[in-house]
Amino acid sequence: MGFDTALFHDVIRLRQPWLDDVMVLASALAGGGFVWIVLALIVSVLPRYRADAWRLLLAVGFSFLLTDVVLKPWLERPRPFDADPTVSVIVGRPVTSSMPSGHTTQAVAAAVAGARLLPGLGWALWPFAGVVALSRIYVGVHWPTDVVAGAIIGLACGWLVVGGRLPARPYLDR
Numbered sequence: 001m002g003f004d005t006a007l008f009h010d011v012i013r014l015r016q017p018w019l020d021d022v023m024v025l026a027s028a029l030a031g032g033g034f035v036w037i038v039l040a041l042i043v044s045v046l047p048r049y050r051a052d053a054w055r056l057l058l059a060v061g062f063s064f065l066l067t068d069v070v071l072k073p074w075l076e077r078p079r080p081f082d083a084d085p086t087v088s089v090i091v092g093r094p095v096t097s098s099m100p101s102g103h104t105t106q107a108v109a110a111a112v113a114g115a116r117l118l119p120g121l122g123w124a125l126w127p128f129a130g131v132v133a134l135s136r137i138y139v140g141v142h143w144p145t146d147v148v149a150g151a152i153i154g155l156a157c158g159w160l161v162v163g164g165r166l167p168a169r170p171y172l173d174r
Helices: 003-012 017-043 047-075 102-117 119-138 144-161
Strands: none
Touching: 003 119, 003 144, 017 047, 017 102, 017 119, 047 102, 047 144, 102 119, 102 144, 119 144
């Protein structure tokens, strides 16, 4: 059993009914960029943050296109439940390939862009992105390396959209 498979099984052994609910909710909220679109809509109500809301949407959209339109069809990696029919899945079974994790890519891209553009939200965005990433392994639909690849791609997408700059001050007042 390889490292990826062993780590996958270690994560799914952590399943508990209360944690199942948390992980399924995290995956559902991040699915299709839902939580990031809602965040951008809320932020766009304030005129001074409207451009930042568009950048957040751009980071999420760019990461989606790169992951789901370009990389998944090209890499065609089987999902854990396809590679091992004994794997139990606690959400719907996605029909796209496994590598990289689109949920993770979007969550990390949103955390990078959101924390840069709205520094006061970084305390919430980064932990949520981490839970989303872990949830994809926990629910049984991604290998750990899919999630790591998604995180790296998300970092790159978010960094590209915000111009590769860090905020001048951690809690920038506008």
